[in-house]
Amino acid sequence: MSTNISRRDFLKSMGAGVVGLALTNRSGTFNFRSSSQLGRVTKEPSISVYQQASEKSSILYQRYRDEILHIYEEVTSSDGPGYNPVWYRIWGGYMHSGFVQKVQYQLNTLTDEFPSQGQLMEVTVPYSDSYRHRANEDWEKFYRLYYSSTHWVFSAKEGPDGMPWYEIRDGLVDLSYYVPVEHLRPVSADELTPIHADVAPSLKRIEISIDFQKLMAYEGDQLVREAQVSTGVPYLSSGSNAIPTDTPKGNFKIHAKRPSVHMGDGTIRSDAEAYELPGVPWVSYFESSTGVAIHGTYWHNNFGMVMSHGCINMRSEDAKWIYRWTNVPDDGNSENYRTPVLVY
Numbered sequence: 001m002s003t004n005i006s007r008r009d010f011l012k013s014m015g016a017g018v019v020g021l022a023l024t025n026r027s028g029t030f031n032f033r034s035s036s037q038l039g040r041v042t043k044e045p046s047i048s049v050y051q052q053a054s055e056k057s058s059i060l061y062q063r064y065r066d067e068i069l070h071i072y073e074e075v076t077s078s079d080g081p082g083y084n085p086v087w088y089r090i091w092g093g094y095m096h097s098g099f100v101q102k103v104q105y106q107l108n109t110l111t112d113e114f115p116s117q118g119q120l121m122e123v124t125v126p127y128s129d130s131y132r133h134r135a136n137e138d139w140e141k142f143y144r145l146y147y148s149s150t151h152w153v154f155s156a157k158e159g160p161d162g163m164p165w166y167e168i169r170d171g172l173v174d175l176s177y178y179v180p181v182e183h184l185r186p187v188s189a190d191e192l193t194p195i196h197a198d199v200a201p202s203l204k205r206i207e208i209s210i211d212f213q214k215l216m217a218y219e220g221d222q223l224v225r226e227a228q229v230s231t232g233v234p235y236l237s238s239g240s241n242a243i244p245t246d247t248p249k250g251n252f253k254i255h256a257k258r259p260s261v262h263m264g265d266g267t268i269r270s271d272a273e274a275y276e277l278p279g280v281p282w283v284s285y286f287e288s289s290t291g292v293a294i295h296g297t298y299w300h301n302n303f304g305m306v307m308s309h310g311c312i313n314m315r316s317e318d319a320k321w322i323y324r325w326t327n328v329p330d331d332g333n334s335e336n337y338r339t340p341v342l343v344y
Helices: 007-021 316-325
Strands: 038-041 046-050 059-064 068-070 073-076 086-090 093-096 100-103 119-123 127-133 139-146 150-158 164-170 175-180 184-186 204-209 214-219 222-228 250-253 256-264 276-287 292-296 312-314 340-343
Touching (some): 059 093, 139 175, 150 256, 292 316
Antiparallel strands (some): 038 068, 073 086, 119 150, 127 139, 150 164, 150 276, 204 214, 214 222, 250 340
16 A cells, blocks of 8 residues: 555545545444534443433433434533533433533545644544554554544545545654544634733733632633633542542643643553543643643533543633633743633
C-alpha cells in the first residue's frame, strides 16, 4: 500500500467517499445524522434506563459505554438529584444526564495544507477509532477519540481502508496515529483569538467554589460568565494507598494555556480500561507544581459533582470561553497580566 497520495487523488477520493459515509461510519456503525440530538454513553461499563425520570422508579435495562442514543426530550426531575436534576427521555425510558455526552455527527472535507506547527482540529462525530501504522506496514487500532476532543494534525495520507486519513502527532506518547479526514474539522484562527480583549487584564478574575461546584468569571464587579464544574474528588482510592486528588484551594494565576493536551500516563493501549485522555480541549493551567488546570471534558456530563483528579472539569464550550478570555503574557513574566484564580 502506498503511504503517499497526491492532492488530486485525495480530492477524487473525497468525492466518492463522502457519499458512502453519508450512511455509515468507516470506523464504526452509527447512522444518526437525521436526529436533532444524540447522546453518547460515557460510563464504564453501563448506565441504567429507568421507567420514569427518577432513581425511585424501576430500572428497565442498561445502555453500555459508547452506545449512541437518540435524545427525544430533556426533563427536569423533581426527584433530582439536586446538583443536576436533568434527565433525558430516550427510547424505552429515561436516563440521567450525568454520563451522557451530547454529540453530533458532522462530516468534514479534506484539508491538505498544514502549518509547520500543525493544524488544530476537533472531532465532530461521536467517536473515531484511530490506528497506528506499524513499521511492518500493518495497521493497529489505537486510541478511541471522542466528540469535542482536539488534536494536532500534521499531514494526510492513505489510511487502512485506502481512503484519506489525518496524521495526529501525540507529544505524550511520542508517536503518530491516524483517523479518517471526515471525522475532524480544522479549528479556525478566529476561534483562537482573545475575547473581551478591550477589558484591562487587571479587571479580570476567576472564582471557583468547591462547595457549590461553580466557576464565576468577573470583569471588575460584573459577573460575565458562570458555569457548573466538577472539581477533584478527595481521594483517588481508599485505605493505606489513598492518593489525595482534591482541588487545591488558594490564590493562583493562569500561567499557561494549551488548546489540546493528552492527559494520562502515556499507556500505549487501545482498550477502554486504560486511563488515557488524548485531546483534552482548552486547557488553562493555574497551579504550576502539580499541573492543575481548567479544561474541557468529554468523558462525563456530571457537572455539579466532584469528579476529577484535581483539575476543574467544564463543558468544552465553557472551557473554550475561559481559554479565550483569560490573559497570559507572551513572555511568561508579567505577573500583573495573568488572570487571577481564587479557589475556595
